[in-house]
Each structure stands twice: as structure tokens, then as C-alpha cells.
Amino acid sequence: xxxxxxxxxxxxxxxxxxxxxxxxxxxxxxxxxxxxxxxxxxxxxxxxxxxxxxxxxxxxxxxxxxxxxxxxxxxxxxxxxxxxxxxxxxxxxxxxxxxxxxxxxxxxxxxxxxxxxxxxxxxxxxxxxxxxxxxxxxxxxxxxxxxxxxxxxxxxxxxxxxxxxxxxxxxxxxxxxxxxxxxxxxxxxxxxxxxxxxxxxxxxxxxxxxxxxxxxxxxxxxxxxxxxxxxxxxxxxxxxxxxxxxxxxxxxxxxxxxxxxxxxxxxxxxx
Numbered sequence: 001x002x003x004x005x006x007x008x009x010x011x012x013x014x015x016x017x018x019x020x021x022x023x024x025x026x027x028x029x030x031x032x033x034x035x036x037x038x039x040x041x042x043x044x045x046x047x048x049x050x051x052x053x054x055x056x057x058x059x060x061x062x063x064x065x066x067x068x069x070x071x072x073x074x075x076x077x078x079x080x081x082x083x084x085x086x087x088x089x090x091x092x093x094x095x096x097x098x099x100x101x102x103x104x105x106x107x108x109x110x111x112x113x114x115x116x117x118x119x120x121x122x123x124x125x126x127x128x129x130x131x132x133x134x135x136x137x138x139x140x141x142x143x144x145x146x147x148x149x150x151x152x153x154x155x156x157x158x159x160x161x162x163x164x165x166x167x168x169x170x171x172x173x174x175x176x177x178x179x180x181x182x183x184x185x186x187x188x189x190x191x192x193x194x195x196x197x198x199x200x201x202x203x204x205x206x207x208x209x210x211x212x213x214x215x216x217x218x219x220x221x222x223x224x225x226x227x228x229x230x231x232x233x234x235x236x237x238x239x240x241x242x243x244x245x246x247x248x249x250x251x252x253x254x255x256x257x258x259x260x261x262x263x264x265x266x267x268x269x270x271x
Contacts, residue, residue, distance in 0.1 A: 005049070005222075005225040005226075006225065007224065007225055007228050009038070009225075010049075010225035010226065010228045010229040010232070011228050011229065011232045012232075013031060013034060013035070013049070013053065013229055013232075014053045014056060014228065014229030014230065014231070014232030014233040014236070015232045015233065015236045016030055016031060016034055017030075017031055017050075017053035017054065017056065017057060017229070017232075017233040017236075017237070018053075018056065018057055018060070018232060018233040018234065018235065018236025018237035018238075018239075018240055019236055019237075019240045020169075020240075021054065021057040021060075021170075021171070021233070021237055021240070022057070022060075022171055022193070022237060022240045022241040022243075022244045023171070023240055023243070023244055023256065024127065024131055024169040024171045024172025024175065024176075024244070024253055024256055025124070025127070025169055025172070025256055025259060025260055025263075026120075026123065026124060026127055026163075026166065026167050026168060026169040026170075026172070027054070027057070027169075027170075028050060028114070028166040028167075029120045029123055029124055029166045029167035029168070029169075030263075031049075031050050031053070032050075032114045032115070032117075032120055032166050033117055033120055033263075033267060036115070036117055037117075037270075048207060049226060049229060050114075051203055051204055051206075051207040052204075052207075052226045052229060052230055053229045053230060053232075053233040054200050054203065054204065054233070055200065055204040055230060056229070056230040056231060056232070056233030056234035056237060057200070057233050057234065057237035057241075058196070058197065058200040058201060058204065059234050059237075060233075060234055060237035060238045060241050061193050061194075061196055061197055061200075061237075061241065062197065063238065064193075064238065064241050064242065065190070065193060065194060068190065068194065069194075069197075071084055072084050072087060072088055075088065076088070083145070083147060086147050087147045087191075087194075089150075089153075090147055090148045090149075090150070090152075090153035090191070091153070091191075091194055091195055091198070093150060093153040093154050093157060094148070094153040094154065094156050094157035094160065094191075094195045095157060095160075095195065095198045095199065096154075096157060097154070097157040097158050097160065097161040098157070098160065098161055098164075098198075098199055098202065100161060101161065101164050106164075110164055110165060110166065113165055113166050113167075114166050117267045117270065117271050118267065118268055118271050119165075119166075119167065120166050120167040120267050121167065121263075121264045121265065121266070121267030121268035122167060122264070122268070123165050123166060123167020123168040123264075124167045124168075124260050124263055124264030124267060125260065125261065125264040125265070125268075126167070126168055127167065127168050127169045127172050127173065127260055127264075128256075128257045128260035128261050128264060130169075130172055130173055130176040131172055131176060131253040131254065131256055131257050131260070132254065132257050133176060133180065134175070134176045134179045134180070134252060134253050134254070135252060135253075135254045137176075137179040137180050137182075138182075139179075139182055139183060139184040139185070140182030140183075141182070141184065142184060143184065143187070144184065144186050144187065145187065146183055146184055146187040147187070147191075148178065148181070148183060148191055152178070152181045152182075152183070155177055155181060156174050156177045156178055156181070156191065156192075156195065157195070158177075159173040159174050159176070159177040160173065160174050160195060160199060167264070167267075170192075170196060170199070171192055171193070171196070171244070172253065172256070174191075174192040174195060175188050175189055175192045175248070175253065176253070178191055178192060185248050185249050185252070186245070186248075186249055188248075189244070189245050189248050189249075193241065
């Protein structure tokens with residue numbers, strides 16, 4: 001049986017997830033690089049651990065956007081807000097492309113890339129390019145409650161699908177797409193993070209089903225490090241989510257570009 005994941009390392013990886021899930025620098029890419037460079041056994045802190053700490057950041061989104069979510073639920077009642085119902089429709093459309101991630105060949109490719117720092121470096125550099133492009137994007141309106149159109153929602157959803165590749169930031173890709181399509185910064189961030197809810201929830205449920213189907217007698221890892229990683233990602237995720245929204249409104253995404261170029265280049269060179 002592989003050596004157990006220490007609580008300290010689990011907390012550090014969970015905190016890393018909390019920071020990188022919302023800052024547009026790719027949480028899956030950073031987790032994979034950290035685990036590879038620290039020599040962490042993939043069977044104790046690989047794809048499954050990544051899903052667990054992603055679930056921690058899911059709760060961060062649910063908490064920060066709890067008022068928006070309540071308003072969306074209320075809109076489903078008779079006489080509810082048409083604009084909120086449009087947002088629900090946009091979220092459904094934006095989530096549809098993720099169905100392709102369930103194709104076995106796609107999932108196997110993502111798992112293979114998680115183990116290849118060179119490809120993760122390529123993804124980080126692609127993310128840097130996307131963020132740099134947002135510096136030139138101009139909103140088509142100044143409505144702080146703007147809702148994506150059908151076409152905008154589908155395009156943003158396609159960018160989210162591309163972000164299943166480790167190294168390509170989900171938040172960076174979806175916010176960049178929203179800004180390029182003319183959405184103002186705050187609505188772009190809101191839609192990106194609301195769109196993350198079904199994505200992370202679906203991945204978490206898929207992993208729970210896989211765990212429940214583990215054959216009897218198979219090696220089972222100590223759940224405590226997973227719990228520690230989960231709560232570390234939750235607490236740090238709350239702080240980083242608020243930080244990104246603040247930075248996005250005030251200065252945009254350009255400040256993250258040099259960091260992504262640095263880490264992406266290091267991944268390419270060190271492999």
C-alpha cells in the first residue's frame with residue numbers, strides 16, 4: 001500500500017487549490033505540478049484528491065454567491081423574474097459542452113496530461129495569452145446585471161470545456177471569453193463562477209460514484225488528509241474568490257500574465 005499523504009502536505013495542497021481555483025492561474029495545473037515536483041504518489045494524492053479539494057472551493061462559490069443563487073431559485077416560482085430565468089438558461093447552455101468531458105478518450109487524455117509537466121506548461125502559457133488579450137476587450141454595455149445571450153453562453157461553455165486540460169485556467173478562460181464577447185467585468189466574473197457550480201458538482205459526484213464502486217478489499221486511503229485538504233481549500237478559496245473579483249473590477253487580469261509565463265516556462269524547461 002502506498003505511503004499515506006501527510007496532514008501538512010494535504011493542507012498545503014488544499015490551500016494551493018483554494019488560491020488557484022479562482023485566481024486565473026489554473027488550479028489543476030498547479031496541483032499536478034506541485035504533486036509531481038514534490039514526489040507525491042498519484043495513488044494517494046492524484047486525480048481523486050484534486051476532485052476532493054475542488055469540492056471545497058465549490059462551497060466557497062456557493063457561499064459568496066448565495067444571494068444570487070437564492071434569487072435564481074425564486075425566479076422559478078410563478079411570476080418570477082424573467083431576467084433571472086434567462087440567467088438559468090444561460091448557465092444550462094454554458095454547461096452543456098462539458099458533456100464531452102465524459103467521453104472516455106477525453107477523460108483519459110486529461111489524466112495523461114496531469115502527469116506531463118511539459119503539457120501543463122503549454123496550458124499555462126495559453127492561459128497567459130488569453131489573459132493578455134482581455135486587456136484589449138471592451139464591454140458593450142455598463143449593465144452590472146448583464147446576462148449572456150444564448151450564443152455568448154455557448155461560447156463561454158466551450159472555453160470552460162477547454163479548461164478541463166490541466167494548465168488552462170477555468171476562471172481565466174471563461175472570464176476572458178465573456179470579456180471578449182462584450183460582457184462587463186463584474187457580470188463576466190459572476191457568470192464564470194456560477195458556471196463553475198455544475199461543473200465542479202458533476203465532477204465531485206462522478207468521483208463519489210467511483211469511490212462507492214471500489215471493490216471490497218481494495219486499498220483504501222486514510223480519509224483524514226482528504227478532509228484537511230477539503231477544508232483548507234474552502235477557507236483559502238473564500239479569500240481568493242473575493243480577491244479576484246476586487247482585482248478584476250479595479251485592474252483586470254493582466255497582472256497575472258507575468259506569473260503564468262514564469263511558471264509555464266519553468267514547467268517546459270524542467271519537465
